[in-house]
Amino acid sequence: MAVVFEKTPHLTDKPFHYCPGCNHGIIHRLVAEVLDELDLDGDIVGVAPVGCSVFAYDYFNCDMIEAAHGRAPAVATGVKRAKPDTLVFTYQGDGDLASIGTAEIVHAAHRGEKISTVFVNNAIYGMTGGQMAPTTLVGQKTTTSPNGRDEAWCGAPIKMCEMLAAVPDSYYIERCAVNNNANIIKTKRAIKKAFQYQLEGKGFCMVEVLSTCPTNWGLSPVEAMKWLEENMIPYYPLGVYKDKGAAK
Amino acid sequence: MALTLMKGSEAIAEAAIRAGARFFFGYPITPQTEIPEYMSARMPEVGGCFLQAESEVAAINMVYGAASTGARVITSSSSPGVSLKQEGISYCAGSRLPCVILNVMRGGPGLGSIQASQGDYFQGVKGGGNGDYHLLTYAPSSIQEAIDLMMIAYDKAEKYRMPVLFLADGIIAQMMEPVEMPDMVDFKVDPEKKPWACTGWKPGDDPEKRAVINSLFINTEDLTVHNAVLQEVYAEARANEQRWENYKTDDAEIVVTAFGTVARIVKTVVDELREQGVKVGLFRPIAVWPYPYKALAETALRDSVKAVLDVEVNEGQMLEDVKLALEGGKPTHFFGHCGSQFPTTDEIKEKILAIKEGM
Ligand SMILES: Cc1ncc(C[n+]2csc(CCOP(=O)(O)OP(=O)(O)O)c2C)c(N)n1
Ligand code: SF4
Secondary structure, eight states: OOOOOOOOTTBOSSOOOOOTTOTHHHHHHHHHHHHHHHOOTTOEEEEEOSSGGGGHHHHBSSEEEEOOTTOHHHHHHHHHHHOTTSEEEEEEEHHIIIIITHHHHHHHHHTTOSOEEEEEEOSSBTTTTSBOOTTOOBTOOBTTBTTOBOHHHHOSOOOHHHHHHTSTTEEEEEEEEOSSHHHHHHHHHHHHHHHHHHHTTOOEEEEEEEOOOHHHHTOOHHHHHHHIIIIIHHHSOOEEEEETTSOO | OOOEEEEHHHHHHHHHHHTTOOEEEEOOOTTSTHHHHHHHHHHHHTTOEEEEOSSHHHHHHHHHHHHTTTOOEEEEEOHHHHHHHHHHHHHHHHTTOOOEEEEEEBOOSTTOOSSBOOTTHHHHHSOSSSSSOOOEEEOOSSHHHHHHHHHHHHHHHHHHTOOEEEEEEHHHHHOEEEEOOOOOOOOOOOTTTOTTSOSOOOBTBOGGGSOEEOOOOOSHHHHHHHHHHHHHHHHHHHHHOOOEEEESOTTOSEEEEOOHHHHHHHHHHHHHHHHTTOOEEEEEESEEESOOHHHHHHHHSSTTOOEEEEEESSSSSTHHHHHHHHTTOSOEEEEEOSTTOOOOHHHHHHHHHHHHHHO
16 A cells, blocks of 8 residues: 555654644644655754743654753754754744743854754744733733733734844744645745755754644634734745845 | 962863863853853863853753753853853753853852852752752862862763752952862763763664653653652762861861861861860861761760851851751851951951850
8 A cells, every 4th residue: 555644754653732723733744854854864953942842852753852941042052062963953932932032042043053943933822821922913812911912011023033134143034834735835945944054054044933823812723824814924924034045 | 290370260160171071151250250261262272162152041051952962061150140040950950961060159149249259058059940959069168179079070960960060159269279180081972871862863763762851741740750760869969979078176176167268267267276275176068969967967966066166158058057967966156247258267266265265
């Protein structure tokens, strides 16, 4: 019998704990497929965040480190400096990367640290039950912005790609989404490019992936995807924000 | 072997390199900035890595990452910076990562002073970060002792898979002394000896051997098991790693307890008072965790001992451990100043003579 689809070797057999309709699962799969395709003979270290993807160390089938909340880029820096020939990636949510871990991500980019970051932006704190994130949209209701995010009170949502693209030694920054097949393929391509640049010894790369949190948005999986398309993509435009390696 | 005159901070840094440390992550802060400065020049000479982090928070997390690969890694800071490292230290302890952390203590609380202090004893040995954990904690009282302890620190850290903390004070880092520097240790990461480390794994390899560096155990039962393992390690360290010095305590009527630089001041006091016929001695913990409770009890609970005096540059932090050791068995006094003011020999003598008067 011909095998038409199977689990990728770079995912373990452990069932995901993610909610139905959550995009973390799709993004995990894409990262794992890229790891399969790169054929690195085991020289991979992934760094998991604190957030819903905290158990990424149980899912990615490679050496894994669980970092403190927001510190993954510093942990990855330590690994990369100790083992420069290893592919080192971080997988982080928006609370992790864009709030508590801003210093670590900005300075990893600033140093041109040769690591790759997969940044999953779902505009909310998923794991702790739906609090406001720095990425929460204006007017978006969360458990800590019950009347909707008030820009005058807590600022406009932070745009990490735009911010990190402005850092001199970041190398490649792209924002993607996994809301349809075309975008899923684009996201995988972006992740692969980020990892390949690292293997070529280029600088810091980040792929932001807009993602749903049906559970804490209070929407069905289908409604959540629609909400992402109608609200997140217009505010967080998809595309390449920086690519120092692009053919000129 | 030849003695060289060296500044404490540089000697400690060089000793770390001789002990196999090849990765240094840190952030400048007085009075230990000479350590990162020295490392920045020296690490490249030995094929190592010096990286100035954006903060102490980042530095300890870089340590966490590099130590995850099995390498010998070090960070150094002073009190306010070590406060920032506490989150990462707790994670290192929870994930059982061997590494070395230097705290060149300065006055506190808050920004305090840039002068030497002993105010971080509690932070070092009673926690600092969250959870039930301990650090093997050395309190050297001379530069040579700091060097000698550094030469065993990584072996101990790796044996117990726990971080080692040096509680030094600004005086040790800033003064110069003649020292004997040991030879370079030939250290390489051996994946066989460190099966837990991230040394490379691919699908198809033994799943048991995939490295997962982690301190999260979401099921309470699993966390209980994990903590039980930690407690076994701490019990073993308590059994094997106590270090202390007895100085002229055999016939002492008054036993003085002190650690670090203060203990050296006390030694002078002991010698001078002995010339006047006062029977006084010094008990000095070299490791302050695990604390040498039994040795102190054996020293100070003897019939000849009439009183104990603890001297520190803090409010009496180690005093709590002294009292735990003595369990109320002897009158226990304290002398010290908070912040950065070191006691003079005259002040300590006066205190001892007053105690003797009242005996
Ligand atoms: C130092 C610290 N502060 C707070 C928390 C609690 N906490 C856990 S996950 C989380 C938010 C994670 O949100 P995000 O990064 O957006 O990831 P998501 O769960 O949405 O995937 C917070 C605040 C923590 N674990 N550690
Ligand atoms: S809470 Fe949200 S982010 Fe977390 S698993 Fe569920 S849907 Fe995904």
